[in-house]
Amino acid sequence: MEKISSMKVNILNKTLTELENGVLNLGQPKYRAEQVFKSIHKYSVSDFKGIKGIPENLKQILENHYYIDNLKLSDLKESPNDKTKKFLFELPSGNKIETVLIFEKERKTICVSTQAGCNVGCEFCATGKIGFRINLEASQIISQIYEVINITGIFPTNIVYMGMGEPFLNYENVIKSLLIITNKNGIGIPSGRITVSTVGFKDKLRKFTGDILKKENQSIKNIKLAFSLHSTDNGFREKLIPTSKKNPLKDIYKELSYFYSKTKNKVTYEYIFFEGLNDKKEDINRLTRLSKMIPCNINIIPFHKIGFKLNEPLEKFNSKESEKNIDGNKNSLSNKKLFEFIEELKSQKVVVNLRASSGVDIFAACGQLAAGRTDNIAR
Numbered sequence: 001m002e003k004i005s006s007m008k009v010n011i012l013n014k015t016l017t018e019l020e021n022g023v024l025n026l027g028q029p030k031y032r033a034e035q036v037f038k039s040i041h042k043y044s045v046s047d048f049k050g051i052k053g054i055p056e057n058l059k060q061i062l063e064n065h066y067y068i069d070n071l072k073l074s075d076l077k078e079s080p081n082d083k084t085k086k087f088l089f090e091l092p093s094g095n096k097i098e099t100v101l102i103f104e105k106e107r108k109t110i111c112v113s114t115q116a117g118c119n120v121g122c123e124f125c126a127t128g129k130i131g132f133r134i135n136l137e138a139s140q141i142i143s144q145i146y147e148v149i150n151i152t153g154i155f156p157t158n159i160v161y162m163g164m165g166e167p168f169l170n171y172e173n174v175i176k177s178l179l180i181i182t183n184k185n186g187i188g189i190p191s192g193r194i195t196v197s198t199v200g201f202k203d204k205l206r207k208f209t210g211d212i213l214k215k216e217n218q219s220i221k222n223i224k225l226a227f228s229l230h231s232t233d234n235g236f237r238e239k240l241i242p243t244s245k246k247n248p249l250k251d252i253y254k255e256l257s258y259f260y261s262k263t264k265n266k267v268t269y270e271y272i273f274f275e276g277l278n279d280k281k282e283d284i285n286r287l288t289r290l291s292k293m294i295p296c297n298i299n300i301i302p303f304h305k306i307g308f309k310l311n312e313p314l315e316k317f318n319s320k321e322s323e324k325n326i327d328g329n330k331n332s333l334s335n336k337k338l339f340e341f342i343e344e345l346k347s348q349k350v351v352v353n354l355r356a357s358s359g360v361d362i363f364a365a366c367g368q369l370a371a372g373r374t375d376n377i378a379r
């Protein structure tokens, strides 16, 4: 009789390779791992008894060593404006995380969280204001995608790791989750449709480059990077992103060039528009030079109000009167400066896009995620 493990583990945390080693250790043939992985990740089987094509004794063995645990939905909001959906999930620890489903032309993008809270502390970000709570396990990252698919019946065209948390500060679990969702025996999302966003850490971008190019990590070799730039001036950027003091732009630029030279994967620069602060002539000149360094897009993002007090010089953007309504109308007064900035960059042949403010009315837009509840009081 198979011994029951006293420390059962969530099988959703296992990559296919890890599961193969697991079944071999349990005295089972390696190919069984693929059957199990496929049932769980491709066909959403949530109970070992429901796995077809494997012997009954293996089901019992799996039961003795593993469990299957998906996230529990605790709330769902939908924007009446643009149909963006925001999902609130509760972790076993009681912490809450948010996941967003965004519709943009033919794209259906799921934006996943990688941590509950975040200790980077970006000045413009509600998640940064609540501080770090907990790293998500790989299973909790992938489960956000599975649950969104289960609940809505919508299969995503794109996945972005841009929700709550800094993916590079939960590195191992993020890599594991990427390996699981790109595996063809699972939901098989092509890696070229996945973007991981970071504020940039020295050496980690280089490590990431090496890791996605490893022979055994073939399925994630086309993952794209989004770099939270927001200013090309180190001084102002340090006010926005505290960790940038230790990670100056010259070092990060070197690592982004390295990433491109090795992978040929395009980089996106995220740039929140702060009128009068990062839209000057020098900013345009530096962005133009930067855009020539490696093939890239620059995404211009309108600032979205958050329910926390901000340090100067940002607080003025957080007031009700200053709320911008980015509605695609170039002539509307509130949009004028932003569109002029974009036009100026375009005239310099910079590839620049205006990122839509999807879900701003339900606090689901960029920078607004904080599981917007009274349980998340700024520390």
Ligand code: SF4
Binding pocket: 118, 119, 120, 121, 122, 125, 126, 127, 128, 129, 163, 164, 165, 166, 199
């Ligand atoms: S923007 Fe990202 S890295 Fe910065 S505080 Fe928010 S979640 Fe963390």
